[in-house]
Amino acid sequence: MTTLLDTLVDKALRREHPTREEALAVLSGDDELLDIVAAGSRVRRHFFGRRVKLNTIINMKSGMCPEDCTYCSQRLGSGSEILKYSWISPEDAARTADQAVRAGAKRVCLVASGRGPGxxxxxxxxxxxxxxxxDNPQVEVCVCLGLLGAGHAERLAxxxxxxxxxxxxxxxARYSEICSTHTFADRVDTLRRATEAGLSPCSGAIFGMGESDEDVVDLALALRELDPDSVPVNFLIPFQGTPLEGRWELTPDRCLRILAVFRFFFPDVEVRLAGGREIHLRGMQPLALHLANSIFLGDYLTSEGxxxxxxxxxxxxxxxxxxxxDEPTLPEARHDLVAIRRRGAGTDLPANA
Incomplete structure (x- = not known):
């Protein structure tokens, strides 16, 4: 008899995402956790083998952000006792990047607090x-500066x-509960600007902020529409001094189910295990490697890893x-998805409609 997990694996290997009902069933807890991890692992191994990509964050400018994102220790009005400093020099960033590359990092992420760059x-x-x-011409450089204005993405590229x-x-649906100084649509617009400029789109989520199963699935579907190349999955770090400081609702089981759902939604995309993995997965971190093919190495923006x-x-x-x-992260088969149109307008064959 074909089970739900068998169906999800078969669909993922064909690069088809789950239905809403299928994804909700994974999150609901009806299937055994190890069965879910095993199913997601089959998909992960098919597209990425046993490789783990290492990434590192360099916080170029810390704290003093004018935005009010409730999860963030750098937010406007934050009482978190984090490091606060203005821009570090390019030379300092390069030294930190070199250390990370020597430790195995393939991608360096340059992050700065603020609404967006000037x-x-x-x-x-x-x-x-x-x-x-x-010194490291081969390293991938990812940039995260907030909302992009006209021409910014092109300059970065x-x-x-x-x-x-x-x-x-x-x-x-619940974005306004998390932030009031910008909108969900603002974030979508920035991702589209970056993609149109030729930058590889990276966009993911933070879980543990009171979201429902439906919110998890809604977010996965919204991300699918943006077609990102990498999807970081963060688990809330409830900093003291932020509105979400008391949120400690995540369990390793919940985190792994969310990661499995994202693997099924993004079978051939880099799913990155990101902030909060140490405190919420704890001794079950190795199981997460059977679902995610990428992790952050070292420290995060304002917390130590x-x-x-x-x-x-x-x-x-x-x-x-x-x-x-020298190894490509995304499977080469992704390029096979491009098919030249040979039917419909301009041909003698009927359109595919």
Missing amino acids: ERDITRIENTIAAIRE SAGAHAYSHNLNTSE QPGADDRQMIADAGFTIEGV
């Missing part, structure tokens, strides 16, 4: 990309940025290998 900020990032690439990251974070040596040991102990800089 012209001087773009120039700073351009100079930083140049400094990083001087010309400077050598590989990707632009801007998470949707939660479902559109697991030591890099421990991450590398965890990857090896779980039977995985670190992805080399």
Whole structure:
């Protein structure tokens, strides 16, 4: 008899995403967790083998953000005792990037707090990309600066940025509960600007903010519409001094079910295990590697992560290998999805409608 999980695996291997009902069933808890992880692992291994891509974050400018995102320790009015500083120099960023690359990182993510960059900020990032690439020309550089204005994405692409990251974070229906200073549509617009400029789109979510199963699925469907190349899955770090400081509702079971749903929705896309994995997955982090093919190495924006040596040991102990800089992350088969139209207008064959 074909089970729900068999159906989800078969669909994912054909690059078809789950129905709403199928995804909700995975989240509901009816199937055993290990069966769900095993099913998601079949999909992960099919497209990515046993490779794990390592990424690192460089916080270029910390704190003092004018936005009021309730999950963020850098938000307007935050009482979190985080590091606060203005822009670090390109040379400092390049040294940090070099250390991460030597530790196995394939992607360096340059992040700065704020609503969005000004012209001087773009120039700073351009100079930083140049400094990083001087010693590490092969490294992927991802940029995350908030909402992009006209021409910003094009400048970043010309400077050598590989990707632009801007998470949707939660479902559109409840976005106003999480942030009032910008909208869900603003975030979608920025991702589209980045994609149109030729930057690889990176967009994901933060879970543990009180979202329902329906919110999880709604967000996955919204992200599918944007066709990202990488999807970071964050689990809320409830910083003291933020409105969500008391949110400790996640369990390892819940985190793994969410990761499985995202693997089924994004079978051939880089699903990245991101912030909060250490405190919410705890000893079950190795199981998450059977679902996610990418993780952050080292520290996050304002919190410390697991030591890099421990991450590398965890990857090896779980039977995985670190992805080399010369290996493509996304499977080559993605390019097979492009089919030249040979029917409909301009031909003698009927349209596919």
